[in-house]
Amino acid sequence: MTDWVLIVDDEEMIRENLKAYLEDEGLGVAAFETVAGALGWLRDGGPCRVCIMDMRLPDMDGNTAIRTLHQLYPGMEFLIHTGSSSYSLPEDLWAMGLDDGRVYHKPLADMAPLAAMARALATAREDPS
Amino acid sequence: MSALHYTLWMLPALAAVTLIALLWSWLLGRQMAQRTRQLQRELSERQQAEAALRESESRFRDVTEAASDWIWEMDENLRFTYLSERFFALSGIAPQHVLGRARWEIGATNSASDREKWRQHREVLEKHLPFRDFVYRTGVSNQHGEGRYFKVSGKPIFGRLGHFRGYRGTGTDITDQVRAEAALRESELRLRRIIDLVPHMIFAKDRHGHFLLANRATAESYDMTVEELVSRSHRIIHGVDEETERMLADDLEVIESGTSKFIPEETFTDHAGQVRTMQTIKIPFIEPGLNETAVLGVAIDITEQKHAKEEVARMRLYLKNIIDSMPSVLIGVDPWGYITVLNQPAEQVSGVSWEAAQGRFFGELFPQLESQFEQVRQAIRLGQPIKTPRMTLEVQGELHYADVMVYPLMADNAGGAVIRMDDVTGRVRIESMMVQTEKMLSVGGLAAGMAHEINNPLGAILQGSQNILRRIDPGMSQNRAAAEAAGIDLDRLHRYLERRGIPRFLEGIREAGTRAAKIVADMLSFSRGGAVRFTPVEAEELLETVLRLAASDYDLRKKYDFKRIAIERDYDHVRHLVYCDKTEIEQVILNLLKNAAQAMAEMGTPSPTITLRTRYETDYVLIEVVDNGPGMDEKTLKRIFEPFFTTKEVGSGTGLGLSVSYFIVTEQHNGRLSVRSKPGQGACFSIRLPSRREALP
Numbered sequence: 043m044t045d046w047v048l049i050v051d052d053e054e055m056i057r058e059n060l061k062a063y064l065e066d067e068g069l070g071v072a073a074f075e076t077v078a079g080a081l082g083w084l085r086d087g088g089p090c091r092v093c094i095m096d097m098r099l100p101d102m103d104g105n106t107a108i109r110t111l112h113q114l115y116p117g118m119e120f121l122i123h124t125g126s127s128s129y130s131l132p133e134d135l136w137a138m139g140l141d142d143g144r145v146y147h148k149p150l151a152d153m154a155p156l157a158a159m160a161r162a163l164a165t166a167r168e169d170p171s
Numbered sequence: 172m173s174a175l176h177y178t179l180w181m182l183p184a185l186a187a188v189t190l191i192a193l194l195w196s197w198l199l200g201r202q203m204a205q206r207t208r209q210l211q212r213e214l215s216e217r218q219q220a221e222a223a224l225r226e227s228e229s230r231f232r233d234v235t236e237a238a239s240d241w242i243w244e245m246d247e248n249l250r251f252t253y254l255s256e257r258f259f260a261l262s263g264i265a266p267q268h269v270l271g272r273a274r275w276e277i278g279a280t281n282s283a284s285d286r287e288k289w290r291q292h293r294e295v296l297e298k299h300l301p302f303r304d305f306v307y308r309t310g311v312s313n314q315h316g317e318g319r320y321f322k323v324s325g326k327p328i329f330g331r332l333g334h335f336r337g338y339r340g341t342g343t344d345i346t347d348q349v350r351a352e353a354a355l356r357e358s359e360l361r362l363r364r365i366i367d368l369v370p371h372m373i374f375a376k377d378r379h380g381h382f383l384l385a386n387r388a389t390a391e392s393y394d395m396t397v398e399e400l401v402s403r404s405h406r407i408i409h410g411v412d413e414e415t416e417r418m419l420a421d422d423l424e425v426i427e428s429g430t431s432k433f434i435p436e437e438t439f440t441d442h443a444g445q446v447r448t449m450q451t452i453k454i455p456f457i458e459p460g461l462n463e464t465a466v467l468g469v470a471i472d473i474t475e476q477k478h479a480k481e482e483v484a485r486m487r488l489y490l491k492n493i494i495d496s497m498p499s500v501l502i503g504v505d506p507w508g509y510i511t512v513l514n515q516p517a518e519q520v521s522g523v524s525w526e527a528a529q530g531r532f533f534g535e536l537f538p539q540l541e542s543q544f545e546q547v548r549q550a551i552r553l554g555q556p557i558k559t560p561r562m563t564l565e566v567q568g569e570l571h572y573a574d575v576m577v578y579p580l581m582a583d584n585a586g587g588a589v590i591r592m593d594d595v596t597g598r599v600r601i602e603s604m605m606v607q608t609e610k611m612l613s614v615g616g617l618a619a620g621m622a623h624e625i626n627n628p629l630g631a632i633l634q635g636s637q638n639i640l641r642r643i644d645p646g647m648s649q650n651r652a653a654a655e656a657a658g659i660d661l662d663r664l665h666r667y668l669e670r671r672g673i674p675r676f677l678e679g680i681r682e683a684g685t686r687a688a689k690i691v692a693d694m695l696s697f698s699r700g701g702a703v704r705f706t707p708v709e710a711e712e713l714l715e716t717v718l719r720l721a722a723s724d725y726d727l728r729k730k731y732d733f734k735r736i737a738i739e740r741d742y743d744h745v746r747h748l749v750y751c752d753k754t755e756i757e758q759v760i761l762n763l764l765k766n767a768a769q770a771m772a773e774m775g776t777p778s779p780t781i782t783l784r785t786r787y788e789t790d791y792v793l794i795e796v797v798d799n800g801p802g803m804d805e806k807t808l809k810r811i812f813e814p815f816f817t818t819k820e821v822g823s824g825t826g827l828g829l830s831v832s833y834f835i836v837t838e839q840h841n842g843r844l845s846v847r848s849k850p851g852q853g854a855c856f857s858i859r860l861p862s863r864r865e866a867l868p
Contacts, residue, residue, distance in 0.1 A: 055631035062638045066649055098623060125626035127695040128619060149630035151685045153637055 044070040045164035046089050050080045050107065051096035051123065056148070060094060060123075063153045069161060076100055077107040084115065091117065092164045094156070097124040105132055112138055119163040121156065124148060243323070245338040249273050249296050252337065261344045262321070263313030279310040279318055299327040299335050306345065320349040367397070372449070372470040375456055378426050380405040380419050383465055394442035411440045422466045425453045429464065436477070439470070447474045500592040503580070504533050506551050508544050511587060520592075533590065539564040540590060543575060547588045550577040561599065572599040604812075611814050611834050618694030625691050633684040636677045643668055693827040705864070707748040708756075710785045710792050714740075716753075717760040718783075724761070731768035741784040749792045749860040751840055756860070759832040759844075760796065763856050766828065767798035770854070774801040791842065791859035798855075803848040811846060836860070 047069050051057040054075070061071040072088055074080040078101055084090060093111060097104035108120050120140060122129070125148040131140055146156050241261060244253035250273055254266045269277055274296070275289045288307070295302050303324045312318055325340025366373050367387040375384040382389075382401050390400040393408050400408070409415045417437070425432050431454040439449045449470040456467035494501050495515040503512030510533050513525040521528065521536040534541030546557045559575040576591040642650055645661045654661035668674060718738065727733040749756075764781065771779040776799060784795040803811065810816045812833040836844040836858055848854035 053627045053631065055635060056627060059631065059634035059638050063634070063641070066638075066641060066647065125623040125630070127622050127626075127692065148626040149633045149684065149688045151633045151637070151681065151688065153634055 044068075045161065046070040046072060046091065047160050047164060048080055048084070048088070048090040048093040049073040050075075050077055050093065050099065050104075052076070052098070052100050053096070053125075056096075056123075060153065060156075064157055064160060067157050067161060069157075069164065077102040077110070080107075081110075081114075084111075090115075092119045092121065092160050094121045094123050094160065097122065097126055097129060105135065108135060108138075108140075120144065121146065121160060121163070123150070123156070240341040240343045243325070243338075243340055243342055244328075245274075245325075247335050247337050249338070258342070262309075262319050263315060264309065264311055264319065265314070268311045274307075274323075277309050277311050279308040281308075296338070301326045306349075317346075319344050320346040371472070372468070374470075375465050375467045376405060376422055377465045378423060378463060380422065384467075389470075392439070392441045410442070414438060414440060421451075421453055422468075425455050425466045426464050429455045431455065436473070447472050448477045449473065498593070500537075500590075500594075502533055502537065502540070502590040502592075503587060504547060504590065505587040506548070508532050508534065508547060510536065512589075537590075537592075539566075539573075540575065540592065543577060543590060546575075546577045547590065550579040550588050551586055554579050554581065561595070571596045608834070608838060611830055611838075614694050614814055615834075618691055622691055622695055626688070629684050629688050629691070633681060633688070636680045636684070640674060640677050640681075643674070690827065693831050704752055705750045706753055707750050707864075708753050709746050710749050710794055710860075711740075711742050711746060713749075713751075713753065713756060714742075714760065714783050714785070714794065717757050717764065720757065720761055721764050724765070727765060727768055731765070731772040733768055735779065736768055736771065737778065737780040739780060739782040741782055743785045743787050745787055747785075747787045747792050747862055749862060750864045751860055752835075755835045755839065756858075759835050759858065760794065762828045762832050763796040767796060767800060767854070771798060771800040776800050787862070788859065790862060792862045794858040794860070796856045796858075797853065799853040802850045802852045802854050803846075804850050808846060808848060812844070 047064050049057055049060050049064075049071060051060070051073070052075050057073045057075070061073045064071045070089075072080075072083055072090065074083065077099055080093070093108075095104045095108055099107065102110070104122065104124070108122075111118055111120075120135075120138075122131075122140070122145045124145065127147065129145065129147075131142070131145065144159075150156060238257060239261065241257035242253070242255040243251060243258070246252045251270050254269060258264070258266060258269075275293055278285075278289060280286055280289060292302070292305055292307075301324075304322050305324070306320060306322045308320050309318045321342050322345045323340060323342040325338045328336045328339050330336045369386060370388055372389040372392060373384075373386040374382060374389045376382055381404050385397055385400045387397055390397045393400060395408070405419060406415055409418075414437075421432060421434065431452060434449075434451040434453070437449050437451060439447050441447060450473045451468055451470040453466050453468045456465050491514075494512070497514060498516060499514075500517040500520050501512070501514040502510060502517050505511055510528045510531050513521070513523075513528050517537075518524055518528075523531075523536050528536055534544060543559065546559065550557045556576055556578045559577075562573045562575050564571045564573050572595050574593045574595050578589045578591065580587045580589060641647060642653075643665060644650060645665045651661055654664065721727050721733055724733070767781050768779075770776075778799075780799050782795070782797040784793070784797065786793040786795075812830050814827055814830040816830070833844045836842040840860055842861060843857070843859040845857050846854060847857070
C-alpha cells in the first residue's frame, strides 16, 4: 500500500524535484500548483495523509490553505516549505499540533530530512486506522 | 656974547655951592661908614642864624621826604593846612584835593560800619584826643583814579595859653598791604572752598592726634563742622578704638620717618556706624608756624569700588566655574592669537595652567589648532562664528575628530575670539556604528525583499542537483530499473560520468547554491524583529553546546583541524542566566570560534589555544572568546564589524559573519560586542548580554 504525499507549490522545479525525491523514496506524490488543484484531487478521492505546503501561492496563502484542508480533512498532517525567511507559525497552527520542526526553509540543500519526516507522518497515521 | 658973560658971572656962586656940598658930603660920608659897619655886623650875625635854620630845615625835609610816612597838620577847625611832600609821592593824590578839607570829607563811606567808624573818629577829633592807626579808604582819587587806604595817627596841638590850635600827625599809604591781605584772604577762602568741595577726606594732624586741618568731608564723617573738629583729638572723636590706634600709629610712623605712607585699604567706621573702606595716603607736613612735623592725609572712600571689585571678582570666579564646567575646550584669544582665557578642559588638553598660558600664542600650546588662526581672524573681521566640523586631529598617535567653533568676541573694543573645541571622536564612532547598523538594516531589508525570489530558484538548483546525483547513483534500485528499461548499463554510464567529472560538477553546483543560500540567510539576519525567541540560558551551558557543534562542524573539523586546538575554560564560579535567542547566540559564538581557528590555522600558530571565559558583571554577563593567534592591526579592528568586510580569501567567507554577530548581539539582544587585539598578540572578542530580561528589546 503506497503512502501518498500531497505537494502544493507554485514553483514548478521545486514541485518536480520534491516529487522526484519522494517518489524515489517510494512514496506516492500528488503535486499541484494551486490549492484549488489539490482540493479538486482530494475531492475526487485522492488518498492523502501528508501535505507539503508552500506559503506564497497564487490562489491562497499557505496558512489559510492549511486551515481549509484541516477543516475538510482533520487527520491530515502538514509540513511547511517556505521561501520566506521571516515565516513564523500562527497560533492556531500551533494549536493544530504544528511546530517549528514542521517548517522547512527554502532552499533545501538536502531533501532527506523532509522526506524522512513526510514518510514518518504518512506511516504513523496509518497504523491506528 | 651975553650968554657967555652970564656964565662967567655965575662961576663964583657955583664954586661956593660945590665947596659946601663937598664939605657936607664928607660929613655925611663919615656918618654912613659908621652906619654901614654896624649894618654889616648885624647882617653877618643874621646870616649865620639863617644858615643854621636852613640846615635844620633841610635836614627835616630830608627825613620826611625819605620816610614812608608823611606829615599832616590841621587847624583848629580840623581842616588840613599842611601835607608834607611825601603825601603826594606816596598816595598820588594831589594835596589841593585835601588841603582845606576835613578828613571825613575825603574818606569813603560805603557801609554802615564805615559810617560808624567815621562817627567815632570825628568824635575823637572833636574831643581833641590823640589817636593811633586810624585806617580808612579815601573817597578822593589819585592820578590813576583809585581810592587809597591810609593809616594815620595824630596829636592835638595846643597854644601857649592852652587853647586848641589843631592837629599834627603822620600818615601812611597802606593800600598795597590791604590789597595783599585781601588777596591772601581770598586765596585762602578759595582753597578752603576747594578742599571742602573735595569728597575725599583731607586732614592734618599733629603727633598727638589733634586735628590741625580738616575739610568738610572729614568733619562730616564725624558728624561735626570743620570748626568743631579742628584742634580736637582724633582719639576723642573716633568711636572705634582699634581703628583709632591703627590710624594714629600710621600718623606717627609718617611723622617719625618723614616719609609718606600709602595705605591701599583700611576700614573706617563713620559716626553712623557704617564701615567704609578707605584708601589713604599720609604725607609728612610742616604746618607754617609750627615747628613740629605733622601729618597730612588724604583718604578716599573706595567702599563702592571695593564692592564693585569684589563683585567683579565674584562674577569672574562664577564665570570661570561655568566655563570650567563645560566639557568643551575653550580658548580665549586676542585678535593676534594670544591667549587670554583657558578653561579647565583646555588646561588639561594643553597641560598648561591658565595663568601660565596667558599671553602665549595659542598655536604654541595647541599645535593641533594652529591652522584655526585664519578662522580666528576671519571670525573677528566678519563678526560671525566660524565652524569647522569634524576636524581630524592626532592625539597620541590616535586619530581623533573635533568640532571647532570660533566665536568672535564683541564685548569691548579690544575684540578677540573664543575657540571652542569638542572632541567628537566618540560620537563619530557611534555615528559610524550607526551608519554600519543602518547599512546592515538596509542589507537586511533588501534581503528580505528578495529572499523569497532567490530562495525558490536556489531550491530548484539545490534540489535539482540532489536529484540528479541520486538518479545517477547505480546503487538505487529505481535507477537500475529505469536504465534497464532504457537498455543502458548503469555501471558503465556511471563510470563514464565519473570519468567526465560530472558528479564533481554537480557537487560544485550544490556547494555554490548552498553558499548563496547562506549569504541570503546571513543578509536576512540583518532585519529587525523576526522570529527571535528569548529564553534563559546558562552562559556556560551555551558555550558547551557550541563546543559540541564545533566538533561536528565540517569546516572546523576538516579545514582548521579543530582537534589540535586546546580549549581552556575560564568560567565564573557563579553561574548566571542570560536571556537570549539560544540558536542565534550559539551561531555568534560558533562564528567566533571558526574565525579564531581559521586565523590560527592560516598562520600556523604554535600550540593554538582558545580560551572561553564567562564573567558576571552588574548588568551583563560577559562571554569572551580569546585566541593566541596572529591578532589584528588597528585598521582591521576599525572595520571588523562592517558588512562584507573580510580579511579572508575571496570565496572562503561571506564577509558577513562578524557583522551578523554584531547585529545579533547589539541589535537583537541589546548587548555589546567588542574586540581587543594587537598584531601578534591574539584577539579577544567580548560579548556582553543583558542579565535581566527587562534589558532586552
